Amino acid sequence: MNEEWVSFYKALADANRLKIVGLLAQKPYSVEQLAALLDLKPATISHHLARLAEVGLVSAKTESYYNVYRLEEKALEERTRRLLSREDFQSAAADVDVDAYDRKVVADYKRRDGSLKTIPAQRKKLEAVLRHVVKAFEPGKRYSEKQVNKILERFHEDTASLRRELVGYGLMKREGGGGDYWRVES
Amino acid sequence: MNEEWVSFYKALADANRLKIVGLLAQKPYSVEQLAALLDLKPATISHHLARLAEVGLVSAKTESYYNVYRLEEKALEERTRRLLSREDFQSAAADVDVDAYDRKVVADYKRRDGSLKTIPAQRKKLEAVLRHVVKAFEPGKRYSEKQVNKILERFHEDTASLRRELVGYGLMKREGGGGDYWRVES
DNA sequence: AATTCATTTCGATAATTATCGAATTAGATA
DNA sequence: TATCTAATTCGATAATTATCGAAATGAATT
Incomplete structure (x- = not known):
């Protein structure tokens, strides 16, 4: 579903193809005519029209000798509509593994036993x-400072820093002055 | 002004750049993060981001160590709205010489003296x-059949065929049954 | 000031593709 | 049927560009 958009943009990513679309937006033309207008050989025009036709931007109708191409306005409108909805852009990244970066970083810092070599700067x-x-913390559950430290020890001896950063980055919260800690829902 | 559009479409005509746009549509990312997410080297991501920035689709903000890129939503919306509109497509062909084909054909059929070698089939x-x-006919002026033939003789001896085709293709008209001829405004 | 880190730039390589001539195909005319 | 003509396909070439390693840049921490 991404390939579809790529080939659509590729179809328009060429100066001569843009000119062809511009001409066809005014009226239909045959291959030979377009070749004369753009000063290119028919073989080249044929190639360009094939790419435009692949994505449904133009269509051909045989008229006696000629292959007359016209712009597919409906297809163009449909594209515009989908483009403006902007859903499709987000889905362009749908198959991207959004946690790949975290895993890569954690793998760099984690020892075999799960503890951290250092706390990243x-x-x-x-x-x-x-x-x-x-x-390592259950969502919704409350932990005393002692319990928090116990868990953080598994990762690094400097539990105070870890605790402070977790709160600083909003991943955990603390009740009032010296109350309990809990994990914030992501 | 056409180049601008071409480079815009080129910027989006790549699968990985589309993914980048999709990711940035969700939240800003640094170069390193995008590299991990797309499984590409930072140098490559930097190249892609440069192309997207060239057309104003993304922008960078330096944040401590990092260069954090974000999507320029206004630019994206503005571009998509304009670039797929039919008007703008037509202007893509604005600098195309629309009479080039006619001149090419006429040159093939015309003798030095202006007469036609043959009438094209x-x-x-x-x-x-x-x-x-x-x-060869003045717009607005009326011609008798005799006058018409006189003028058409300069082009070809078969004035009857020329006359018939001119009317058939709607370039000239004739009043009622045997009246005068006149040139139709294009 | 020295060092560390993310990013960019540069140079090189591999892949893509725009363009064209030649050969082929398909349609229409005589 | 034989012959034209326009269009397409094929093969080759030149230009563009995605990708990456290495080196340079620049900012930030110690």
Whole structure:
């Protein structure tokens, strides 16, 4: 479903094909006429028209000797509609694995036993690691500071830093001054 | 002004760039993150982002270590609205010489003295030649059949055929049964 | 100031494709 | 049927470009 859009844009991503579409927007033309108008050989025009036809932008009708091409206005309108809805753009990334980056970062910092070699200094990497760490807490459950530290020890001895960052990045919250902690729903 | 459109379409005519746009439609990302998500090297992502930025689809903001890119939603909407409109397509062909085909055909059939070697048998070529011939008549003026023949003789001895085709293709008209002829405004 | 890290730039390579001439196909005319 | 004509297909070439490694840049932390 992505390929469809790519080939659509590719069809329009050429100066001569844009000119062809522009001419056909005024009236239908035969291959030979277009060749004369654009100063290209019929073979080349044929190639361009084939690419435009592939995505449904133009269609051909045989008229005596000639193959007369016309713009498919309905197809054009349909495209515009879908394009403006902008849904399709998001679906362009639908098959992208959005967690690939986090996994890559965590893999770099995690030892075999699951503990962290270090706490990342770079913000983006710290975020990725924290998103991993926070999964050790059950959503909805409340933890005392002692319980939190116990869990964080599995990842790094500097539990105070981990705890502070988790709260700082909004992955965990704390009740009032010295109350319980809980994991924030993502 | 045509180049601008071509580069816009070219910017979107690549599967990975479409995925990037799709991801940025959800939230901003750094180069490194996009590289991990699309399984490409940062250098490649940088190249793609540069092309998208060239046409104003994305913009970068430096954030501490990172270059965070975001989608320029207004630009995207503005472009998609305009670029697929029929008007703008027509202007893509604005600089095309629409008479090039006629001139090419007429040159093939015309002798040095302006007369026609033959009357073309192919419809498209006949049309082109007739559009040339009809220019010998003044718009708005009325001609008797005798006058018409006199003028058509300059082009070909078979004035009857020329006359018939001119009327048949709607380039000239005739009053009632045996009245005068006149050139139809194009 | 030195170092670390993300990004960009550069150079090279492989893949894509626009263009054209030659050969083929398909339609229409005589 | 034989002959034209327009269009398409095929093969080759030149130009464009996606991709990546290596080197350079620039910003930020220590």
